[in-house]
Amino acid sequence: MNLNNIIASNLKRLRTERQLSLGKLSEICGVSKVMLGQIERGESNPTINTIWKIASGLKIPYTSLIDEPIKTDILIKKEDSTKQESPDKKYRVYCHFTSNVNRNFELFTVELDGNSSYESNSHGEKTQEYIILYRGQLSLTVDNTNYILNPGDSIVFDSSKPHSYSNLSDDMVQMALINYYLV
Known part of the structure; x- marks a missing residue:
């Protein structure tokens, strides 16, 4: 055009x-x-x-x-999302939407295998992380505070601080995760 x-x-x-x-x-x-x-x-x-x-x-x-307007209807199949894994392959992140000029957040689906954990560094200054837990039980530690999330629970926290996810059960944890970049 x-x-x-x-x-x-x-x-x-x-x-x-x-x-x-x-x-x-x-x-x-x-x-x-x-x-x-x-x-x-x-x-x-x-x-x-x-x-x-x-x-x-x-x-x-x-x-x-x-600027050309960004299409408002975008379908992304799970198999088409960008997949990243931890070195031990027990933590998997599927990126569905990246941040851009018109979107100051990223949307992910996350899977954490049973009896495993993952350490996450700071996502940068002025960032928040939103989590909605769909399956399993998640132990989240942020700034020396531990939170236990069950299916249907959600949380938002300051993700400029290091944080960790732990799955203390045998079942896989599945959650939606949004990284929000404050302007």
Whole structure:
């Protein structure tokens, strides 16, 4: 898709989402109604300054107008997710969604075999980890505090600190894990 078409599509979507007429958007951003209409129809090659005026008027990042929108419907099968394993292969992480410009979190499915544990280092400053346990019993240690999670339990914690997961039973632990990056 060419840049003019991307800008046209983004501008129309953003204006419609905000329920703005071309006239009202013109008042907000200081770009003529005629020019805005031409941009939305892909008939105009807007200047950098024009794009900045529109972005400032809408109070959005400049790149919201020039970046191709990310598809909203994304299906990832487990076999297509990125799999990583601990050296002993007892801890497996399946990455379903990575963080990007429009997503400040990562989503994983995690499996921890029976009678095993895994040590995790800091995920960096200003990070949180969310866990929902689906199967088994998980012993989670964060900052010298131990938590026991049973199926259906969830927890959020400061993952900038080292933490460890332990499965004290014979059954596999299965959980969803989200790493959230605070901005």
